[in-house]
Amino acid sequence: MPLSRLSVTAVRNLHPVTLLPSPRINLISGPNGSGKTSLLEAIHILGLARSFRSTRLQPVIQYQQDSCTVFGEVSQVAGGVSKIGISRNRQADYEIRINGQNARGTSELADVLPLQLINPDSFRLLEGAPKQRRQYLDWGVFHVEHRFLPAWQRLQKSLKQRNSLLRRGRIERSLLAPWEAELVASGEQIDAFRQEYLQQLKPVFESVLGELADIDGLTLSYFRGWDRERGLAEVLDSQFDRDLALGHTQAGPQRADLRLRVNGMNAAEVLSRGQQKLVVCAMKIAQGRLLSLMERQRDCVFLVDDLPSELDRHHRQALCRLLESLDCQVFISCVDADSLSECWQADTPLSMFHVEHGHIVQTE
Numbered sequence: 349m350p351l352s353r354l355s356v357t358a359v360r361n362l363h364p365v366t367l368l369p370s371p372r373i374n375l376i377s378g379p380n381g382s383g384k385t386s387l388l389e390a391i392h393i394l395g396l397a398r399s400f401r402s403t404r405l406q407p408v409i410q411y412q413q414d415s416c417t418v419f420g421e422v423s424q425v426a427g428g429v430s431k432i433g434i435s436r437n438r439q440a441d442y443e444i445r446i447n448g449q450n451a452r453g454t455s456e457l458a459d460v461l462p463l464q465l466i467n468p469d470s471f472r473l474l475e476g477a478p479k480q481r482r483q484y485l486d487w488g489v490f491h492v493e494h495r496f497l498p499a500w501q502r503l504q505k506s507l508k509q510r511n512s513l514l515r516r517g518r519i520e521r522s523l524l525a526p527w528e529a530e531l532v533a534s535g536e537q538i539d540a541f542r543q544e545y546l547q548q549l550k551p552v553f554e555s556v557l558g559e560l561a562d563i564d565g566l567t568l569s570y571f572r573g574w575d576r577e578r579g580l581a582e583v584l585d586s587q588f589d590r591d592l593a594l595g596h597t598q599a600g601p602q603r604a605d606l607r608l609r610v611n612g613m614n615a616a617e618v619l620s621r622g623q624q625k626l627v628v629c630a631m632k633i634a635q636g637r638l639l640s641l642m643e644r645q646r647d648c649v650f651l652v653d654d655l656p657s658e659l660d661r662h663h664r665q666a667l668c669r670l671l672e673s674l675d676c677q678v679f680i681s682c683v684d685a686d687s688l689s690e691c692w693q694a695d696t697p698l699s700m701f702h703v704e705h706g707h708i709v710q711t712e
């Protein structure tokens with residue numbers, strides 16, 4: 349599902365541009381501050397309606413401009429092209445159009461243009477809060493299980509209602525019953541989806557990691573958010589007094605986590621920065637590989653910001669080989685194109701773009 353055409357207007361320092369990227373490898377080079385990350389950011393906005401650099405889109409809009417726009421054409425597996433347009437102005441008004449229609453939500457965008465981002469912040473996947481790892485896991489579940497999104501929406505609603513009743517204090521237990529029933533049903537469904545997905549992901553992850561790095565004793569395991577031996581209904585019941593005292597629900601799939609350990613120790617505390625980067629790359633590449641192996645055979649687009657940093661030549665080449673083997677579209681930014689130019693097979697379609705003061709020029 350490559351992006352066959354991309355137009356960007358008033359995003360950060362970028363001059364208005366239309367690009368026809370390669371369906372495979374796209375190298376974006378240029379000096380610091382030239383606009384390489386901004387280009388990746390524009391593609392990210394197209395797939396998710398948000399930036400990966402700031403929680404708000406306001407800072408992305410070019411100084412002195414009132415709005416920014418990103419437009420893209422995405423070739424679909426079934427044939428045909430999906431046209432996506434996103435614009436956002438300083439009054440925080442959004443417009444998301446897919447094939448000329450207003451999109452129902454950002455999940456529709458994610459479905460048309462599945463994206464995987466690998467950037468320096470991706471380290472947080474190992475060292476950061478469980479929320480990041482849940483988001484990682486749910487990205488995969490969302491793309492392979494169409495019943496996940498409605499279940500997740502039901503979970504959010506029932507949790508919100510239960511928590512708001514808990515915060516009132518001294519409440520009738522019966523008031524919670526309908527929300528708890530909904531929470532248990534959707535929560536157990538989500539847990540089953542996550543477990544099933546992880547079972548498929550694990551061997552792919554292990555094989556990708558084996559191709560990328562030599563890290564012995566690394567294990568990936570799943571904590572579902574409540575006691576493995578007991579049903580969620582029983583756990584909610586037994587923890588009710590504590591939930592009431594704290595004013596929120598402690599157990600449930602909203603507490604799920606992935607645990608990465610090396611010989612029993614937290615991977616973030618024992619691996620080097622470079623090794624952590626390789627593990628995170630393996631996790632993301634494994635998701636992309638699994639997605640294309642699944643029934644619907646969908647490919648995601650990889651955005652890799654500043655690939656060479658912290659990786660030696662050998663690992664850089666191994667990572668490029670893996671990205672190349674995916675048959676996906678990849679956008680990679682780097683300061684110096686020479687650092688990556690020898691990493692590709694001669695017959696892999698490769699386009700090179702050079703960015704200078706916000707001007708993007710295709711050089712190959």
Ligand SMILES: Nc1ncnc2c1ncn2[C@@H]1O[C@H](COP(=O)(O)OP(=O)(O)OP(=O)(O)O)[C@@H](O)[C@H]1O
Pocket residue numbers: 359360361362378379380381382383384385386387407408409410411683
């Ligand atoms: N809203 C904005 N309008 C105009 N320019 C902006 C805006 N926000 C940031 N900039 C500028 O855009 C430039 C491009 O930044 P970007 O992060 O894309 O560069 P880069 O090529 O990825 O750099 P590096 O190699 O240092 O990571 C920076 O000089 C930044 O100051």
